[in-house]
Structures are given as C-alpha cells and as structure tokens.
Amino acid sequence: MTFFRPNIRKICDKWIDIHNPATNEVIGRVPQATKAEMDAAVTSCKRAFPAWADTSVLSRQQVLLRYQQLIKENLKEIAKLITLEQGKTLADAEGDVFRGLQVVEHACSVTSLMLGETMPSITKDMDLYSYRLPLGVCAGIAPFNFPAMIPLWMFPMAMVCGNTFLMKPSERVPGASMLLAKLLQDSGAPDGTLNIIHGQHEAVNFICDHPDIKAISFVGSNQAGEYIFERGSRHGKRVQANMGAKNHGVVMPDANKENTLNQLVGAAFGAAGQRCMALSTAILVGEAKKWLPELVERAKNLRVNAGDQPGADLGPLITPQAKERVCNLIDSGTKEGASILLDGRKIKVKGYENGNFVGPTIISNVKPTMTCYKEEIFGPVLVVLETDTLDEAIKIVNSNPYGNGTAIFTTNGATARKYSHLVDVGQVGVNVPIPVPLPMFSFTGSRSSFRGDTNFYGKQGIQFYTQIKTITSQWKEEDATLSSPAVVMPT
Ligand code: NAD
Numbered sequence: 001m002t003f004f005r006p007n008i009r010k011i012c013d014k015w016i017d018i019h020n021p022a023t024n025e026v027i028g029r030v031p032q033a034t035k036a037e038m039d040a041a042v043t044s045c046k047r048a049f050p051a052w053a054d055t056s057v058l059s060r061q062q063v064l065l066r067y068q069q070l071i072k073e074n075l076k077e078i079a080k081l082i083t084l085e086q087g088k089t090l091a092d093a094e095g096d097v098f099r100g101l102q103v104v105e106h107a108c109s110v111t112s113l114m115l116g117e118t119m120p121s122i123t124k125d126m127d128l129y130s131y132r133l134p135l136g137v138c139a140g141i142a143p144f145n146f147p148a149m150i151p152l153w154m155f156p157m158a159m160v161c162g163n164t165f166l167m168k169p170s171e172r173v174p175g176a177s178m179l180l181a182k183l184l185q186d187s188g189a190p191d192g193t194l195n196i197i198h199g200q201h202e203a204v205n206f207i208c209d210h211p212d213i214k215a216i217s218f219v220g221s222n223q224a225g226e227y228i229f230e231r232g233s234r235h236g237k238r239v240q241a242n243m244g245a246k247n248h249g250v251v252m253p254d255a256n257k258e259n260t261l262n263q264l265v266g267a268a269f270g271a272a273g274q275r276c277m278a279l280s281t282a283i284l285v286g287e288a289k290k291w292l293p294e295l296v297e298r299a300k301n302l303r304v305n306a307g308d309q310p311g312a313d314l315g316p317l318i319t320p321q322a323k324e325r326v327c328n329l330i331d332s333g334t335k336e337g338a339s340i341l342l343d344g345r346k347i348k349v350k351g352y353e354n355g356n357f358v359g360p361t362i363i364s365n366v367k368p369t370m371t372c373y374k375e376e377i378f379g380p381v382l383v384v385l386e387t388d389t390l391d392e393a394i395k396i397v398n399s400n401p402y403g404n405g406t407a408i409f410t411t412n413g414a415t416a417r418k419y420s421h422l423v424d425v426g427q428v429g430v431n432v433p434i435p436v437p438l439p440m441f442s443f444t445g446s447r448s449s450f451r452g453d454t455n456f457y458g459k460q461g462i463q464f465y466t467q468i469k470t471i472t473s474q475w476k477e478e479d480a481t482l483s484s485p486a487v488v489m490p491t
Pocket of ligand 1: 146199219
C-alpha cells in the first residue's frame, strides 16, 4: 500500500492547510498530489490488481475481518482526529466511525454477497452459470462531513470484491482516511491495493479522465457531483454520486409530542446540521403548529462548544466561508418575509472566539419560494413551514427537487403508510428522524440527491463494484462430434 505523506516533499510543491474549525488554527497540511504522483498511484493500483483479484475470496474476507477488529480497537483515536479536523463532537465522531465500521462488517459477508447464479441443463449436457468479477481500479471522492464513514462506504466494499482502490478524501479532513488506510495495511492488505491522493479539482479531473480507472464513487455537493457524473460517464466509467439534500420532517398533530420534538431538534442541529440526512425542514400539520414555541425552547437548551469539550451538543461549521454562507441564508429569510424565532448568528463560544460557530437557528413562516427553503443550508438551521393537511405537506415534499430523506411523526399507522407510499423520497422514516439504512440494505437517496443507477453499500454496492461473466458450457459423456456446421440459431 502506498501513502503519499509529507516525506515526498521533493516532488510535491503545493500544500493544503488543514484547520481546526473550533479555532481556525492550522493544525497540519497535506501535499497536493502532482500529476506524476497521481499517475504513480494509479499504476500502483493497476499493478496490484491481478494478484488481489486472484487472491481467494476467503483470504480477502480475512483481511476485512482483521480490519473490523482494528477499527474497533482504534475507534476513539479515529474519532479524535475527526473532531480535530472536522469539528463535530467526540460522541458524534465515534458514531461516524461506527457507521462506517458497520459497512466493513457487512463487507465481510462477501462470500455470500458475491455468489453468482447457475442454471443446470439448459439443454442436453449444457449448463449456464455466472460469476461476479471485480472491475479493476476503482476510485472514491469523499466530502468533509463524514471523514470516516463515507470512505468506509467505498474502499472496503470495492476491495473485498477484488478491486484495487484510489481514494481521494476531502482535502479538509484527510486524517481519518490516512489512519484508516494504515489500519487496512496492518490488516494485511497488500501494497498497492489502496492508494490515497490529496487535492481538489485537479485530482478530481484526473480521476474522471484516467483510462485505467473503471468506476467512481462520489459523495458530496450537487455542484461537484453533477460535474463528476457527467465527466466520468463521458470517459466510459461507472459513476455513483450521492449528493445534496433538503430533508423534511412532517409533524402530525397526533404524534407523540415529547418524542417528536426531541427527535426533530436532535436531527436538525446534531453535527451542526452538516449531515446530508439532517432534518433541516419541519412541516407542522394542523394543530401541531402550536408546538413551535416548545421546539424553540428545546433548541435553545443545546450547548454549542468545541467538539472535544465535555457536554457539547454541536460544534462549529467547517470553514469561515461555510459560516458566512449559512448566515447569509438566514439573512435572506428575514429579507424575504420569514421570521427568525431563534437566531444563532451572533453566538460567542468562550475560549473559541475565532471558531466557525453558528448556534441553533429556527426560521418560521417559511414559504417554498424563499431562498432559505430552496437552498441546502448545511448548518444548524431549521426552516419551518405549516400546512393544514397531510396532502399539502406531501405536495411540498414532492415538489422539492431533492429526494434524500424524510420522516413522518405520527401515531396513526394509516397516516404513516399513506405518507411512505406517496412521498417521492428515497429514504423514509416513520417516527425515525434520520432513516439511514443499515448496510445490509443500501443508501437509497433519489431524484436530485443521486445520480447513477446503483447505490452505495448493501447488495447494490456489490453490484456497483463487480461485473458479471456468464459461462455456457457443454460436456457430453459420449462422443457427439458435430458432423456438419450448425448454422441455425441454437434454440
Ligand atoms: P463538496 O462537493 O464540496 O466536496 C466533495 C468532494 O468533491 C471533495 O473531495 C472535494 O475535493 C471535491 N470537490 C469540491 N468541489 C469540487 C468541484 N467544483 N469540482 C470537482 N471536485 C470538487 O462537498 P462537501 O462540502 O465536502 O460536502 C457537503 C455536501 O455533501 C452536502 O451537499 C451534503 O448534502 C453532501 N453529502 C451527501 C451525502 C449523501 O449520501 N447524499 C452524504 C454526505 C454529504
């Protein structure tokens, strides 16, 4: 396995600073990979591929089994790195690693997941069977918000199938990927099977264009995702792209109020709203509109602090630019006629005055035409809409271009069923605020939240990282040599 670490100083002349979002201090830097280094990384993956693809599936499984153990043993260490570079609270960072670990555990089921199909005796003495085979060199491009979980959606699934992998973590949070790669090496993955490059646009273009890269897994914004999907597809690659979101929580008046308000607040403001499955939009239906003041009270009680401080509920945003963008979107709400019921723009966190903090913010009287509704805010901001009926709520959700996740809060089974069936969103929670499927299923965001046709992890993940070869084979006991050419289509 090859790592591009600072000891390649002679070749690399550009560096990317890494900041602690709670202080904005520079805490490290990564070398921006040069073209020569990126070429070398792909060559290394390509060279390692034949032997790795030929390694028995049981041996690949063993590597992954050791890997899951090492991740468990180092979970707190990885989480600390995430908090330092990304800002989320330590408890949340542990959840980030844990959800990735579950995908590694799922990848260990490769021996059943990769099974092909067989059909004996399709005609006399003839059998048909299929194999699932790896593609070759695959690549991953990850966002900043889940520094462990999202890379772990990618390379373990790809590699257990026999592919080798080129990973490009977010240049803002490379530490977790580097440590995860080291642990994979310690688990016995051969040199060259995983390479990591750092960078942004140039690295992304390189991945999209390189003829030896067969498939790209992307997670991030729509701006980057649409571009990568188009450019990678144009170069004949498989591309799966998980992108942005605007997730609605529909609150029915018959819902368990205590539970619902707590779930909404947790899902809107946890991780400072920097989750693609954050419930960033509430639709209060009918009498549930009266719960708004209580929602605000609960949000007020959340503690904003550096992620490594005890008791912190949410940490800072990733960069000063992200903070400015979120504040501008809150401003737009005021300008366009919404009401700010809770305003986190001016929050000061003692001891962390230079951090990118925004406190929980609730904007009410929001209409679907407003900018703060249309844009993905990706901050600790809950926008609240109101309707009189469930049908109106469904219409709003289905008119929104994104289809990542949604939740309904109700105690009525028929209401829950109606919502789940009519809503055009890929991941639906019934009294579950962040319905991210476990890895035996797949991550199934839809509409503008996804491009491609095969989702991340689960059976679909295996499909994405494999191709099928079918073999039609005839073995006759007696000599049945054809006496003349068979020119008619076999039936
Ligand atoms: P981002 O798109 O800015 O960055 C993602 C990756 O793309 C990074 O590795 C980055 O280097 C690269 N990149 C960024 N801009 C690029 C450009 N213009 N051209 C080429 N490459 C570029 O995303 P982010 O800010 O790191 O992450 C937040 C976004 O990711 C949000 O929109 C969030 O909803 C989304 N997200 C989606 C999911 C999901 O599963 N649907 C999960 C997590 C995050």
